[in-house]
Structures are given as C-alpha cells and as structure tokens.
Amino acid sequence: MPKPRWFPLLIAVLLAALAAPPAAARDDAPISDPIPEDPxxxxxxxxxxxxxxxxxxxxxxxxxxxxxxxxxxxxxxxxxxxxxxxxxxxxxxxxxxxxxxxxxxxxxxxxxxxxxxxxxxxxxxxxxxxxxxxxxxxxxxxxxxxxxxxxxxxxxxxxxxxxxxxxxxxxxxxxxxxxxxxxxxxxxxxxxxxxxxxxxxxxxxxxxxxxxxxxxxxxxxxxxxxxxxxxxxxxxxxxxxxxxxxxxxxxxxxxxxxxxxxxxxxxxxxxxxxxxxxxxxxxxxxxxxxxxxxxxxxxxxxxxxxxxxxxxxxxxxxxxxxxxxxxxxxxxxxxxxxxxxxxxxxxxxxxxxxxxxxxxxxxxxxxxxxxxxxxxxxxxxxxxxxxxxxxxxxxxxxxxxxxxxxxxxxxxxxxxxxxxxxxxxxxxxxxxxxxxxxxxxxxxxxxxxxxxxxxxxxxxxxxxxxxxxxxxxxxxxxxFADCKTGGVKVSHADEAADWAPVTPAKWQFPGREVVLAEAGTERPGPRRPFEYAVLTKGPRLGSVRIDGEVRLDTPPSVSNRDVILVFGHQSDTRFYYVHLSQDNRIYPHNGIFVVNDADRLRIDDQWNAFKSKGAPPAVTDSGWHRVRVTHCADTGEIAVYVDGARDPLMTAVDTTFGSGRVGFGSFDNIGRLRDLRVRGTAAES
Missing domain, CATH: 2.120.10.30 (TolB, C-terminal domain)
Structure with a gap:
C-alpha cells in the first residue's frame, strides 16, 4: 500500500519532537540562583x-x-x-x-x-x-x-x-x-x-x-x-x-x-x-x-x-x-x-x-x-x-x-x-x-x-x-593574619611517636602520611570532633602556620564528610579546629570553631545564619588538597587557605587561646594528611 504524501512530513515532525529537550530541560525555566558565586x-x-x-x-x-x-x-x-x-x-x-x-x-x-x-x-x-x-x-x-x-x-x-x-x-x-x-x-x-x-x-x-x-x-x-x-x-x-x-x-x-x-x-x-x-x-x-x-x-x-x-x-x-x-x-x-x-x-x-x-x-x-x-x-x-x-x-x-x-x-x-x-x-x-x-x-x-x-x-x-x-x-x-610565625619549624612528622591520637587503634603511620583509617565515634563531654591526633613533636606554639595536604578517604557520594585541622590545642576540651567539608549549608560544617569546655562554637566570618550558608565547600572530591592555616596569637586573626588560593577561604578573629599544639582528624569520616610543615613561635612555658 503506498504511503500518503503527508507521511514523510509526519515522520520529520515526530523525529524533531523526539530530538527536542524535555520541558523540564528547556531554557525558559526560572533561575533559582542567578549568580551562584559569592564575593x-x-x-x-x-x-x-x-x-x-x-x-x-x-x-x-x-x-x-x-x-x-x-x-x-x-x-x-x-x-x-x-x-x-x-x-x-x-x-x-x-x-x-x-x-x-x-x-x-x-x-x-x-x-x-x-x-x-x-x-x-x-x-x-x-x-x-x-x-x-x-x-x-x-x-x-x-x-x-x-x-x-x-x-x-x-x-x-x-x-x-x-x-x-x-x-x-x-x-x-x-x-x-x-x-x-x-x-x-x-x-x-x-x-x-x-x-x-x-x-x-x-x-x-x-x-x-x-x-x-x-x-x-x-x-x-x-x-x-x-x-x-x-x-x-x-x-x-x-x-x-x-x-x-x-x-x-x-x-x-x-x-x-x-x-x-x-x-x-x-x-x-x-x-x-x-x-x-x-x-x-x-x-x-x-x-x-x-x-x-x-x-x-x-x-x-x-x-x-x-x-x-x-x-x-x-x-x-x-x-x-x-x-x-x-x-x-x-x-x-x-x-x-x-x-x-x-x-x-x-x-x-x-x-x-x-x-x-x-x-x-x-x-x-x-x-x-x-x-x-x-x-x-x-x-x-x-x-x-x-x-x-x-x-x-x-x-x-x-x-x-x-x-x-x-x-x-x-x-x-x-x-x-x-x-x-x-x-x-x-x-x-x-x-x-x-x-x-x-x-x-x-x-x-x-x-x-x-x-x-x-x-x-x-x-x-x-x-x-x-x-x-x-x-x-x-x-x-x-x-589579614600577616604575623610572623618564625622561630620553630616542625616537619617529617609521620611516625607514630610524633602523634597522640584519641584512639590509637584507629590510626596508621605507613610513612610519609598520617592516616585516620577508622571513623571515630562520639565521646562524652562537649560536642567536638570525634577522633583526632595531636602532634607531640616540637614545643607548644603561639603564633603558628600549618601547611599540609589532606585527603578525604570517605567517598564523595557520602554527604557531610569532613576532615579537621586542630590548633591552639590545650586539652581535649579546649582547642580550635578548622572543619573542611563538602557541605556549607549547615552550622557544624566547613568553618572555624572553638571548643572551650563547651559545645563547639562557630567563629568564622563567612557563616551567615540568616541565609544558612558559609564559605564555599573546601573539599568536594577524593583528591589531595593543599591547606594552610595561620593563627596570629596577638591579634587572634585566623586565616584558612585551600589549594594555593591568593585569598583565604575562611577567616576569624578570636583570642580565647594564645598557644597550643596542632593536630589532624575528623568527626565520623576517614582521611589522611601528608607533607605536614609547621612553623611557629615557641609558647612561654
């Protein structure tokens, strides 16, 4: 049976319809966030x-x-x-x-x-x-x-x-x-x-x-x-x-x-x-x-x-x-x-x-x-x-x-x-x-x-x-945070003897890396990171600059994953930490915090409680990321830089602790640290 003359036209129309994007993907939909990047x-x-x-x-x-x-x-x-x-x-x-x-x-x-x-x-x-x-x-x-x-x-x-x-x-x-x-x-x-x-x-x-x-x-x-x-x-x-x-x-x-x-x-x-x-x-x-x-x-x-x-x-x-x-x-x-x-x-x-x-x-x-x-x-x-x-x-x-x-x-x-x-x-x-x-x-x-x-x-x-x-x-x-942090230098700190973990069995020191191999669990006392290790090599430091590379071993498919860098550590309930996360929409994540014998308190400038939004996520993949943390003891200025950026990802000013030790860990994820270099001013005993 011969096809009617309009049949080719019908086929063309159907093919065009199939090739068109679905309605939800059209370019005339409202834009919820016109300029996603913040200043x-x-x-x-x-x-x-x-x-x-x-x-x-x-x-x-x-x-x-x-x-x-x-x-x-x-x-x-x-x-x-x-x-x-x-x-x-x-x-x-x-x-x-x-x-x-x-x-x-x-x-x-x-x-x-x-x-x-x-x-x-x-x-x-x-x-x-x-x-x-x-x-x-x-x-x-x-x-x-x-x-x-x-x-x-x-x-x-x-x-x-x-x-x-x-x-x-x-x-x-x-x-x-x-x-x-x-x-x-x-x-x-x-x-x-x-x-x-x-x-x-x-x-x-x-x-x-x-x-x-x-x-x-x-x-x-x-x-x-x-x-x-x-x-x-x-x-x-x-x-x-x-x-x-x-x-x-x-x-x-x-x-x-x-x-x-x-x-x-x-x-x-x-x-x-x-x-x-x-x-x-x-x-x-x-x-x-x-x-x-x-x-x-x-x-x-x-x-x-x-x-x-x-x-x-x-x-x-x-x-x-x-x-x-x-x-x-x-x-x-x-x-x-x-x-x-x-x-x-x-x-x-x-x-x-x-x-x-x-x-x-x-x-x-x-x-x-x-x-x-x-x-x-x-x-x-x-x-x-x-x-x-x-x-x-x-x-x-x-x-x-x-x-x-x-x-x-x-x-x-x-x-x-x-x-x-x-x-x-x-x-x-x-x-x-x-x-x-x-x-x-x-x-x-x-x-x-x-x-x-x-x-x-x-x-x-x-x-x-x-x-x-x-x-x-x-x-x-x-x-900002442009203080001198010379005097004491600590590096090559990748041996078990250089660290004091909360739970030693959860840590590995294979050489050239410090590995949190097993996720921590919540402990009694104020809300604070579940598992971390404190660097015992070298003296306690006042003003300090921490450089290193971190990696999150918990896969990116898991939400709310994190690693932390500790500084100003004086005891298990008195220290600062930087939370590096892929989530910047909730209070406990991707910020600078102080633990002072009470639940952790967020102190970074980037957190906007009105909009429930903080600094851009620090870690969103499973790769290595360079991190620098500077803490100026005299002014209380704290700056966090990621991946060699010219400007800080996070900033804060707080004078609660003027000295202490540094560390690395997480709340309930696993990750690792390498190429750690610490430079600071020895704290008075």
Whole structure:
C-alpha cells in the first residue's frame, strides 16, 4: 500500500519532537540562583581613619520609615580645585570643609531655600541629594543641585515631564555665587529642569561633570544626570521609552538654551540628538535606579555605574553613549518579566538582536528561604571609584565599591571588568580602624550602614556612613593574619611517636602520611570532633602556620564528610579546629570553631545564619588538597587557605587561646594528611 504524501512530513515532525529537550530541560525555566558565586573574601583590609563628623539633621516631614532615621544623611564627598571639600546632606544642607581642619560649615541650605515645599522625609532618595560644581566655578560661580518638592508645588509648579499621578517633583537648580571663594553662598538661582515622579523612590540620583574633560573639548562643562524610573519600571515602559527621560542617564549643557523649556542646551554630540521622536538629552537608557557613577582616571575615562536592582541583581556597568542596560526587560544579564516579579529567566537564544549592555561585575541577593520575593532583601549597590591615587598602593587599579545597606566594602580588578566578557570576580575587603579589624556595621553600631564613597582631587578614597554621619579616609591597606610565625619549624612528622591520637587503634603511620583509617565515634563531654591526633613533636606554639595536604578517604557520594585541622590545642576540651567539608549549608560544617569546655562554637566570618550558608565547600572530591592555616596569637586573626588560593577561604578573629599544639582528624569520616610543615613561635612555658 503506498504511503500518503503527508507521511514523510509526519515522520520529520515526530523525529524533531523526539530530538527536542524535555520541558523540564528547556531554557525558559526560572533561575533559582542567578549568580551562584559569592564575593571572595579578600586577605586585604582597608585601614580607615576618621576624617570628619557631621551634625545631626532631621528629615522634613518627620519620617515614619526607620531607614530614614539616621544621624545625618550625608551622601557624597568631593573637592574643589581650591582645596575645599563639599558634602551634601539629603536633609537639605550642603557643607564645605577644609581638609586640614575638617569641621563642616553650612555653605548652602537647599531645604530652607525651598521650604515649605522641600521634602526629604519619605523615600530613601528624597531631599537634597547631590551637588555638582561647574568646572569653571572659580570664574563663573555656578553650581547645580538636585532636590525634591511636594505639597503646594504639585499644584502650582509645572514639570517638564510627568508620570501619572506624581507623588513629588525632582528639581535641578543652577546657583550662581557672587563670590566663588566665599564659605557661605550668596547669589541667585534658576530652575534648570523639573520632573514629576510617580512614587517616592528612584528619582534624581547623581549629577556630575566629567572631571577629566579638558577646556575646549565637547565634553567640557556637560552635566550628566542619573534619572531613576520613578518606581514605575515594574509596571510601565518608561525606561525603554525614548521620548521620556525616566530610567536614563541624561547629558546636557547647562549653559545652553536650545532645550524645550529654554533653560539648558542639548549637546550636538549626544547619541540621539536630532533623532525624531527621541529625547536628545538621552545619553544611555534602560535603568531602574542608576545610583552612582564615576569616571575612571585611566586611559579612556570610561564611566562605571553602580545600578541598584529590583529582584536580585546588584550590578556595575561600563556605560557608553547610546547604551541600553535593558531594564525593565532585563535585570542584569537575565530576563525580567513584569508578569512575574518573583523570578529571573535565562537570556533567549536571539538575545544579541536587542543590543543590551550587561554588567561587568555583579552580585545577587541570596535571600533566605521563604523570604517574600517582592520585599526588600537588604541589598543595594553603592557605586565607587577606580583607585589610581598614590597613598594606598595596594588598591591601585581596583574599582572599590560596596553595599549601601550592610556596609560591605567590595572591589574588583578594573582590568577584569570588560564589556562582553564574563563578570569580573568580586572581592570583599576587610576593614581596620583604631588598629583593630572590624566591620562597617560594628563601626557605626547599626545593621544598616547607609554606605557611600567619596574621592578627593588626588584620587584618595573616603568612606561615608549616614548611620553616624561620619566620614573616614582610606589611609592604607593591611593584610589579614600577616604575623610572623618564625622561630620553630616542625616537619617529617609521620611516625607514630610524633602523634597522640584519641584512639590509637584507629590510626596508621605507613610513612610519609598520617592516616585516620577508622571513623571515630562520639565521646562524652562537649560536642567536638570525634577522633583526632595531636602532634607531640616540637614545643607548644603561639603564633603558628600549618601547611599540609589532606585527603578525604570517605567517598564523595557520602554527604557531610569532613576532615579537621586542630590548633591552639590545650586539652581535649579546649582547642580550635578548622572543619573542611563538602557541605556549607549547615552550622557544624566547613568553618572555624572553638571548643572551650563547651559545645563547639562557630567563629568564622563567612557563616551567615540568616541565609544558612558559609564559605564555599573546601573539599568536594577524593583528591589531595593543599591547606594552610595561620593563627596570629596577638591579634587572634585566623586565616584558612585551600589549594594555593591568593585569598583565604575562611577567616576569624578570636583570642580565647594564645598557644597550643596542632593536630589532624575528623568527626565520623576517614582521611589522611601528608607533607605536614609547621612553623611557629615557641609558647612561654
């Protein structure tokens, strides 16, 4: 019987269906963890020295949101060519200070100038958020501010652009000082532009002039304006609408007059100037909250933008004229869907056709299980600067930025932040103040730091915190756990006589290795490793460095397997140990612990109880792994390095034990140690 004509077509369709991946394997499924890698713990720490303290200020009206109840809402630090520094406070004031005697003096009270319409008590970015001095300020006396208004202004003043049902107005004002050298402003002002924003979030952010533009160049005197999406990007199209300024970086000539309102100019070299139906002011598009940007002092002077995300992604972008960052179709390098605010999705196969520019560095929120997907997860990137100063050589060539909320200070290698390439690795820097390692949260005494950064004309960096209204200068770097551990050296410790095991019958010493051949069992007393052997060769040590190679003989198919390295051992119920595991999601695993006549206590910096997550797993296979543990007795600093990494896998600071012996073992697994080398300072008897 002849086959019908449609039979070959049917066979082709069936074969194609069989070749297609199953539904569960398709590339349009939600992504549960967009950026699996966490910032790497750097061995480097910033040494901070308090620079200035600002007076307490109050928002207008009185805030109901505790996030606005700060000591002073200082937002930036910059420096004029004459040496004076300037700092805006969102609550209305602009301060000047002498860097040699940095006592803040009120230069201009923007809040008072626009009262009673001035508004800073609702929304995290309202108030007098930024100030930009014209590069010819010393001659023309011109400076520019952004502020917000509400109340009568919503009925009596007409914005140049409006979102539906505006909640407030964002205003850019030009001020002209009669005497640019005066320490208190006197002069005139005029309005440059006014936007109606639909909500109290994502209004005007930074305004700045390119500090590296030379007189006579097309870039000189052009004002860059970061305009947020007004909180409407989650439901509307403003960030992608080329006829509207929301969710964009704008570039204007504040001295020109060819704009629609006649108060500023549109540079002819803007990427969309003269294009029908498109705002000529636009420099780049597709942004939610373009919070802070800076120019790299190096070759090319590229713009690096810290962009605050919606669902999960905090990102750094290399922004060029005409770029589209993708919001609200993309969040970072992922698809964001307005109909599903709880998930991100993979990029489509034809993504290149859209021409979006994706981050050169990024981290995600990693909220704990059960966290509401549309609520604040306590993450927001604080854009920073590429350091090319002279006083802190350890930072040279690094882009230093951070997280506004938790105050983490982060860094990437500027050379690794390349468009179109994999995201640059992010490192978390430590913080030292008053000679001790600390955190920004500890330094300000609050879980919400409200971190910002500043820079002087020499390229030196400053750290700001609204929580206390304090500015610190970065005066140097310090390497964590960098103590001297010389004096005593112990090696070739692979004989049974060199060790004192808890249960000798469970151990083997075949030569060149120390082998825990039989798993230990739990013993009476505090919770602690079940089976370990203490090195008896050599004296007790204070500061110590342990180098060796370890292997887990329990197969990788077994969950929760581990080996441990002991140090500071004084007795069976008093010692430190490093737990090396393939599991970093439970409290007892993959961390640094102290046993002090009580159940083991976790002390490493990497453990996040809120997210139930620690350092990346140290051992995930059955191979040999190099491990180094350094313990500085004087400072209590402890660092653990694995497989020759430049930065530590785990860190801790604890001074419970200042000396003791080292050892090796496990809880209930088997493993081995080889090539052990111990170097330390003999402890006083």
């Amino acid at each position: 790497v713990q750097s061995r480097l720490g910033l040494v901070l020295e308090e620079f200035a303290q600002f007076p307490k200020t109050e928002p207008t009206p009185a805030p109901t949101d505790p996030r606005l109840m700060r000591h002073a809402r200082i937002n930036h630090l910059g420096q004029l060519p004459d040496g004076r520094m300037y700092v805006p406070d969102l609550n209305g004031r602009i301060y000047l200070l002498d860097p040699k005697e940095p006592t803040p003096r009120v230069y201009l009270d923007v809040g008072a100038a626009f009262a009673p319409d001035f508004f800073s008590g609702r929304g995290l970015g309202t108030g007098s958020g930024f100030v930009a001095f014209h590069p010819d300020f010393a001659r023309n006396g011109k400076l520019y501010t952004v502020h917000t208004e509400w109340g009568a202004a919503l009925q009596t003043k007409t914005p140049d652009w409006n979102q539906d049902n505006p909640h407030n107005h964002g205003v850019i004002t030009e001020w002209t000082a009669e005497d640019p050298s005066a320490d208190v402003f006197q002069g005139t002002r005029r309005e440059v532009m006014r936007f109606g924003f639909g909500t109290q979030i994502h209004g005007f952010q930074q305004i700045s002039f390119n500090p590296y533009a030379r007189p006579g160049s097309p870039e000189y005197g052009k004002l860059y304006i970061a305009a947020g999406d007004g909180g409407r990007g989650v439901t509307g199209n403003d960030p992608q609408d080329m006829s509207r300024p929301y969710g964009k970086i704008l570039r204007i000539d504040p001295m020109g007059r060819d704009s629609a309102n006649g108060e500023y100019g549109i540079p002819a070299d803007n990427p969309f100037a003269g294009r029908p139906g498109t705002l000529g002011e636009i420099y780049a598009v597709g942004m939610r909250d373009p919070h802070r940007f800076s120019w790299d002092p190096g070759k090319g002077h590229r713009i690096l933008l810290g962009h605050i995300g919606e669902h999960a992604i905090e990102a750094i972008y290399d922004v060029r004229a005409g770029d589209n960052l993708g919001w609200s179709r993309r969040e970072g390098a992922f698809v964001w869907k307005q109909e599903d605010r709880c998930n991100l999705y993979p990029l489509p196969a034809d993504d290149a056709q859209y021409g979006y520019n994706y981050p050169v560095a990024a981290y995600d929120h990693d909220p704990p299980a059960g966290h509401p997907c549309t609520s604040d997860s306590g993450n927001a990137v604080a854009g920073g600067y590429v350091y090319r100063g002279k006083d802190v050589p350890g930072l040279r060539g690094k882009y230093v930025f951070g997280d506004i909320v938790n105050g983490r200070i982060l860094a990437t290698d500027n050379a690794e932040m390349r468009r179109g390439k994999p995201r640059a690795p992010i490192h978390e820097l430590m913080v030292y103040a008053d000679g001790k390692r600390t955190t920004m949260q500890e330094l300000v005494g609050s879980s919400r730091v409200d971190l910002r950064f500043g820079e002087d004309l020499r390229g030196e960096l400053y750290v700001l915190a609204k929580a206390t209204g304090t500015i610190w200068k970065v005066v140097g770097t310090r390497t």
